[in-house]
Each structure stands twice: as structure tokens, then as C-alpha cells.
Amino acid sequence: MAKIAFIGVGKIGQTIAYSIIMDGLASEAFLYDVIPELPEKFEHELRHALATRGINTNIISTNNVQDVNNAEVVVITAGKPRKPGMSRRDLFVDNAKIMMGLAKDLVPRNPGAKYVMVTNPVDMMASVFMNYSKAFTISTGDQVETMRMRSFIAKKLKVPVTKVNGFVGGEHGEDAVILWSTVTVDGKPFDEFQLKRDDVDQYVKGIAAEIIRVMGGTTWGPATIIKDVVRSIVLNENRVMSVATPHKVDGEYIHIAVPTVVGNFIGPSLESVLPQDEREKLNKALRDVHSVYKENMAQLVGTA
Numbered sequence: 001m002a003k004i005a006f007i008g009v010g011k012i013g014q015t016i017a018y019s020i021i022m023d024g025l026a027s028e029a030f031l032y033d034v035i036p037e038l039p040e041k042f043e044h045e046l047r048h049a050l051a052t053r054g055i056n057t058n059i060i061s062t063n064n065v066q067d068v069n070n071a072e073v074v075v076i077t078a079g080k081p082r083k084p085g086m087s088r089r090d091l092f093v094d095n096a097k098i099m100m101g102l103a104k105d106l107v108p109r110n111p112g113a114k115y116v117m118v119t120n121p122v123d124m125m126a127s128v129f130m131n132y133s134k135a136f137t138i139s140t141g142d143q144v145e146t147m148r149m150r151s152f153i154a155k156k157l158k159v160p161v162t163k164v165n166g167f168v169g170g171e172h173g174e175d176a177v178i179l180w181s182t183v184t185v186d187g188k189p190f191d192e193f194q195l196k197r198d199d200v201d202q203y204v205k206g207i208a209a210e211i212i213r214v215m216g217g218t219t220w221g222p223a224t225i226i227k228d229v230v231r232s233i234v235l236n237e238n239r240v241m242s243v244a245t246p247h248k249v250d251g252e253y254i255h256i257a258v259p260t261v262v263g264n265f266i267g268p269s270l271e272s273v274l275p276q277d278e279r280e281k282l283n284k285a286l287r288d289v290h291s292v293y294k295e296n297m298a299q300l301v302g303t304a
């Protein structure tokens with residue numbers, strides 16, 4: 001069990017906090033949001049749920065960021081979500097401003113915490129947060145795409161999802177890279193099956209926008225997956241997950257996802273065992289993210 005802070009308790013923040021707390025992973029939970037009364041009323045809801053489950057988590061709900069102290073894991077979902085038709089990258093400038101403020105406010109009060117970024121564009125927001133605070137930050141990266149991919153293949157091939165393996169890496173979103181060399185079904189390579197790579201690719205990259213169009217946002221899938229990332233950290237499970245970790249590019253931290261061992265320590269990544277063409281695609285993703293990051297930061301500084 002750990003002291004876990006939830007920064008932002010909107011749609012996805014609530015679902016993540018609920019999943020983590022109900023899994024018994026939090027000895028103490030901080031719920032922080034800028035909307036008056038929202039953390040407090042959410043706390044009541046959680047307490048009711050905890051009562052029936054017999055779980056004793058100490059919950060601190062607040063509209064004051066200074067109340068968030070000595071957390072060991074900090075999950076950040078604060079910020080704007082995309083509206084139908086928007087790309088995640090369109091959120092950069094608005095959400096980066098929030099990350100800069102949070103970097104300043106949270107890190108001195110929560111030294112040594114692991115910061116887990118969820119706010120989109122998630123990899124670049126992890127980079128903003130880490131470049132501004134120097135605190136170790138990961139983004140949930142393509143672990144969400146990884147599970148979307150496995151679920152789609154299992155459904156299409158009518159096999160249990162536990163028989164499907166493999167990872168998606170690169171940037172979370174439309175530019176994610178399916179690491180085909182890792183994809184197996186019942187231990188056999190993906191290409192032995194009657195399913196087109198393009199169909200898997202389209203599903204993995206397009207399903208979030210479809211869910212947003214109809215349901216207003218994605219919650220249950222990512223929240224459960226992100227809960228498992230936090231679980232692997234807190235319980236030191238050392239699961240291999242496609243989270244985005246910092247890479248140094250021209251003196252700045254830039255995040256892209258690579259299958260990585262996630263435990264109390266994050267790493268090593270499995271990049272070196274991937275074939276050359278996939279390592280090149282990941283490198284290209286890193287360069288692309290870096291260039292978009294720089295362009296957006298220039299725009300942000302220009303509007304400041």
C-alpha cells in the first residue's frame with residue numbers, strides 16, 4: 001500500500017482513483033481538483049463504497065494543492081480533454097500551462113514521488129512536467145494501445161485474450177507503432193493468422209475517437225489499465241508494460257513508450273531486443289515527438 005495522490009478528479013481521474021482505491025492499493029489517497037466541492041463530494045462517494053468493501057483508506061480531499069504532501073505516487077489527470085474531431089496534440093498549449101504550475105507546486109511537497117502522467121498529449125505532458133521539475137515522470141504511454149490491440153485480436157480471432165501477447169510503442173495516439181515482432185497468438189506469430197495488420201492498426205488508433213464521439217470520453221479501459229500500471233509500481237510486480245519513459249534529446253527529456261519493466265524501479269526497457277526496423281520506428285517517433293514538443297513550447301512561450 002502507498003500514499004497516492006490524484007491530481008484532477010474529472011471523468012478519468014475519478015475512474016482511476018476509484019479503481020486504485022477499491023483495489024486496496026492506497027493507504028492514503030489525496031483527491032485534488034480546482035472545481036469547488038468536487039473532491040469533497042467524490043470523497044463521500046468513495047467512503048460509501050469503501051464502507052461496503054471494508055477497506056480503510058485515509059482520504060484527504062482538497063481544492064488546495066498545498067494539502068498534497070509526501071505522496072509516493074502522483075497520478076496527474078488535470079487538464080482539458082479533447083472534443084470530437086480534436087487530436088490529442090491540439091491540447092498541448094492549454095495543458096502544458098497546467099503542468100508547469102503543477103510542477104512548481106507539487107514537487108517540493110512530494111519529494112521522491114513517482115509521477116504518472118495521464119493528461120494528453122500524455123507523452124509530451126510528461127516531458128513538460130519532468131523538464132520543469134526534474135522529478136522522475138512516466139506517462140502511461142501505449143499501455144492503453146497495447147490492451148486495445150490485444151482485445152481486438154482476441155475478439156477477431158475468437159481466442160481468449162490471455163492467449164494474445166504483444167506491445168504497441170512510440171507516441172500515445174495516431175502515431176503509435178505496433179511492434180509486430182512481439183505480437184503472438186497462442187505463442188504463434190501474428191502473420192500466421194487470417195487477420196490484416198491494417199485492420200488492427202486502424203482499430204488501435206481510431207477506437208478512442210469513436211468512444212469519445214458517443215460517450216464523451218474514454219474512462220473504463222484506460223482507468224483499469226492505468227490502475228494496473230500503478231499496481232505494478234506499488235506492489236513491485238515488475239510487469240512489462242508499454243509506458244513512456246524519459247529519453248534525453250538535445251538536453252531535454254522526451255518521452256516515448258517502449259515495453260519496460262514496471263516496478264518500484266522503472267526499467268530496463270526491452271528496446272535492445274527488438275529488431276532493427278522496429279527500433280528505427282521508435283527512434284523516428286522520438287524525433288517526431290521532440291520536434292512537435294519544441295514547436296509547441298515555442299508557441300507557448302510566444303503566447304505567455
Ligand SMILES: NC(=O)c1ccc[n+]([C@@H]2O[C@H](COP(=O)([O-])OP(=O)(O)OC[C@H]3O[C@@H](n4cnc5c(N)ncnc54)[C@H](O)[C@@H]3O)[C@@H](O)[C@H]2O)c1
Pocket residue numbers: 007008009010011012013032033034035077078079080081082091095098101117118119120121122140141144172217218219222
Ligand atoms: N492517457 C490516456 O490514456 C487518457 C485517457 C483518457 C483521458 N486522458 C486525458 O486525461 C485528461 C482529463 O480527461 P477527463 O475526461 O477526465 O477530463 P475532465 O474535464 O472530466 O477532467 C479534468 C479535470 O481536471 C481538472 N483540472 C483542470 N485544471 C486543473 C488544475 N490546474 N489542477 C487540478 N485539477 C485541474 C478539472 O477541473 C477537471 O475536473 C485529458 O487531457 C484527457 O485527454 C488520457
